Amino acid sequence: MKKNKAQSAIEFLxxxxxxxxxxxxxxxIFQQNxxxxxxxxxxxxIQELALAAxxxxxxxxKATDGYRREFYLQEKVAGIDYEINLIGSFVYFNTSDGRHTIGIPGQNATGNFVKGTNVIEKQNGIIILN
Incomplete structure (x- = not known):
């Protein structure tokens, strides 16, 4: 009788x-997914924000002279602080944690992007940011 109880306990464990x-x-597996x-x-x-800029x-x-538009760049992307710059004709995007860096071709322009409201204009064939 004791043998059956012990065997049942071991099988249960x-x-x-x-x-x-x-x-x-x-x-x-679920956590990894x-x-x-x-x-x-x-x-x-992150990529969408850089492509929007x-x-x-x-x-x-492509617009004619006199073009003016306001657009908004959010303060943080995916909860991460970032920096976006226009250097030459490239848009450079870096996150503060250093894990994401994107450089994409853009257009020559004067000025730079800022977080929040940006104003872009075209005057005398020159693109002006902020």
């Missing part, structure tokens, strides 16, 4: 251990 291992493994999706979303948001320059370059 083995079963509980197997279920615990299975749950921990699944949790790890969630982490990858978060990184993909952050990368997408590039697009504003391209629109102004």
């Amino acid at each position: 083995i079963l509980v251990g197997a279920v615990f291992f299975f749950v921990v493994t699944l949790t790890g 969630i982490s990858e999706k978060t990184i993909e979303k952050r990368n997408f948001e 590039q697009n504003e320059l391209n629109i102004a370059a």
Whole structure:
């Protein structure tokens, strides 16, 4: 009788251990997938902001003299502080954590991008930012 109780207890512990291992493994897999999706979303948001700035320059370059437009660049992207600069004809985007840096071709312009409201104009064939 004692042998059956001991065997049942051991079988129960083995079963509980197997279920615990299975749950921990699944949790790890789901956590990894969630982490990858978060990184993909952050990368997408960062790239979209840089491309939006590039697009504003391209629109102004194709417009006629007298073009003026206001557009907004958010203060943070995906919860991360950033810096966006126009150097030569390239738009450079850097995050404060140093994990993301993007350089994309734009248009020659005077001035620079700022966080918040930006004004872009075209006067005498020259693109002017802020």
